[in-house]
Amino acid sequence: MKPRIPQYKILYELIRKQIVDGVYKEGDILPSENDLCKVHSLTRPTVRHALDSLVNQGFIKKHQGKGSIVHKLPKGVGILSISGTTSALGSKNLRSEFIIKPKVQPWEDDFIFQLSELELSSGCIYMERIRFFNEAPIFYDVNYIPNINLPRFTSRNLENKSLFDVLRSVYQIEVKGGEQRIKAILATKTIASYLHLKEGAPVLHLERKFETNKPAFNLYSSIYCNTNEQSIYGLF
Amino acid sequence: MKPRIPQYKILYELIRKQIVDGVYKEGDILPSENDLCKVHSLTRPTVRHALDSLVNQGFIKKHQGKGSIVHKLPKGVGILSISGTTSALGSKNLRSEFIIKPKVQPWEDDFIFQLSELELSSGCIYMERIRFFNEAPIFYDVNYIPNINLPRFTSRNLENKSLFDVLRSVYQIEVKGGEQRIKAILATKTIASYLHLKEGAPVLHLERKFETNKPAFNLYSSIYCNTNEQSIYGLF
DNA sequence: TAATTCTACTTGTTATTACAAGTTAATTAT
DNA sequence: ATAATTAACTTGTAATAACAAGTAGAATTA
Incomplete structure (x- = not known):
């Protein structure tokens, strides 16, 4: 009941893993924010927080009216990726x-x-x-x-x-x-x-x-x- | 009444300018989120959105319980700074x-x-x-x-x-x-x-x-x- | 005096609600 | 058939509320 790891982070890790593992490939569109809400029993701010993190890490790009599109590579931090x-x-x-x-x-x-x-x-x-x-x-x-x-x-x-x-x-x-x-x-x-x-x-x-x-x-x-x-x- | 530029962005630009211009220097603590709310007549989510942008751009770092601390340099994008x-x-x-x-x-x-x-x-x-x-x-x-x-x-x-x-x-x-x-x-x-x-x-x-x-x-x-x-x- | 506890702050998380704005495709009118 | 409109999506912005968790300093206690 008292998750020490916040919900948005759990969702972030989940989607991140799915992208890294190839469940979602480059150019794929993620489920809509509302869909993610329903599936994971979360509210939009929480889902959006998770997606914002993915945007910041360069895993996805969001387009208003279209959706969240999976990016080719994690957005670099410095030269290489933050993941090493x-x-x-x-x-x-x-x-x-x-x-x-x-x-x-x-x-x-x-x-x-x-x-x-x-x-x-x-x-x-x-x-x-x-x-x-x-x-x-x-x-x-x-x-x-x-x-x-x-x-x-x-x-x-x-x-x-x-x-x-x-x-x-x-x-x-x-x-x-x-x-x-x-x-x-x-x-x-x-x-x-x-x-x-x-x-x-x-x-x-x-x-x-x-x-x-x-x-x-x-x-x-x-x-x-x-x-x-x-x-x-x-x-x- | 219909601001084409969102509130959080206006606040972001304002604080960004203040940091660049030296109103806030490295190590300074920004006004608390609640203070910023009062001063600019905004709610915390909006203020936090602006601060999140500043964190992403590397202008500040946030510490739970302490506050938002001004960073020495804008977070680089790639090797050099985003400002060139x-x-x-x-x-x-x-x-x-x-x-x-x-x-x-x-x-x-x-x-x-x-x-x-x-x-x-x-x-x-x-x-x-x-x-x-x-x-x-x-x-x-x-x-x-x-x-x-x-x-x-x-x-x-x-x-x-x-x-x-x-x-x-x-x-x-x-x-x-x-x-x-x-x-x-x-x-x-x-x-x-x-x-x-x-x-x-x-x-x-x-x-x-x-x-x-x-x-x-x-x-x-x-x-x-x-x-x-x-x-x-x-x-x- | 020194250590502890408490309190008043700070940011962090999450849910709820509402509407704005951009996109796409189906529908309708020409 | 083609063009325009509409409807049904999508993400974006924003206000409100409540509580959790970390920090620092004041107050209390040993």
Whole structure:
């Protein structure tokens, strides 16, 4: 009777999942707001709140008089999607491989972002991955997660799963926003070998900080992208 | 009595302007929702709608129990701000210089984005600029604007003004969203000379399409960034 | 004094109601 | 048949109400 998770969020998650899973495809029209009201026993403000969230996340576009049309890709936040790299390129053709499996270690001394005291004191879950798109290595990413209240996280199997989806579904940690720095660099020997490039090839470098719904709990990534074959694509 | 512009939008524009103009500064707390209701003779749903828009645009952040706190910068759309490059770096230290002043010409044959028939038939306002940050050339951007209903546009002085601000304030054209492709490339001789780089230096290349409130009216940019000295920074 | 409780705020969620405005297709009139 | 009108949808805007939940400071208590 006392849902800790609000109704609009439940509906948002449901429709979101249906879009991601392909129940609704690009260009499809969602059931009308009134239909959704009847089916889920909700009122229009609640349904509209859920749809507004979907619009904000870029899953649908609404047209007055017509309906809610499913968009091709989640609206990007920054370059890639807020759901992480997986949903930016579509999970079908993505495979990920650990260079360094998740392990707890202290934060680096000159970290790329300013850390809070809570984050500093609680240590860091560190991991390195390579992500393949159509069997070609596209992303080499280094991830830093504060070791705060994440039981059994390091032993969890993250292969081929979006880090963000796991945090979202298992730990109720949701990304609310963040900041990023982007630059073009020349591949070092290490990066070149991971991304199957020649040393000195142009590589995209992103440093990203993701703020979450948990105060003082942020995620950090340093991502190197091979953009020779394809560009990083994003909606906004 | 029949406001063509909805109340929530009027309030949104008002507060937005107050934030941009510095009436409310970073960290300031806006008047509470109930106060805004009283002052503007509106109800909470309407006021909340306006505040929701401000949250989405990144002007404020809301904290349950505390209030609405003014954010440092408008939430970025894509990498740079929705207001264009100017507000991404702050207009104080930015100076722009035309390589090719705005002129009407046909669209290029193999354009970077798919064009609508209306856009194709109406020709293209073309311009090339270099933008300096602290007297160093950072951006070299090529812009394409459909030549639809923009009286006296080519004769307008755009130096040191954001293209988006002019379109917004003079022509009521507002950017609603868009798409972008990003990659790292090596500077060609031309790009290197514009950005004061050596040929072969790493350069960020963005191809962006901006959708506006006018149907079938999109803006297009191809931007080359020198990210050797500083990164491109964005909030999201 | 220090810790606790309480109270008065803040935003968050949800239901109800009503009408406006844009879209589409069936119906009607020409 | 074609054009115009209408009707039946769709989403958009807005007021009203009530309670939940988080925050901060005042008041109380130990």
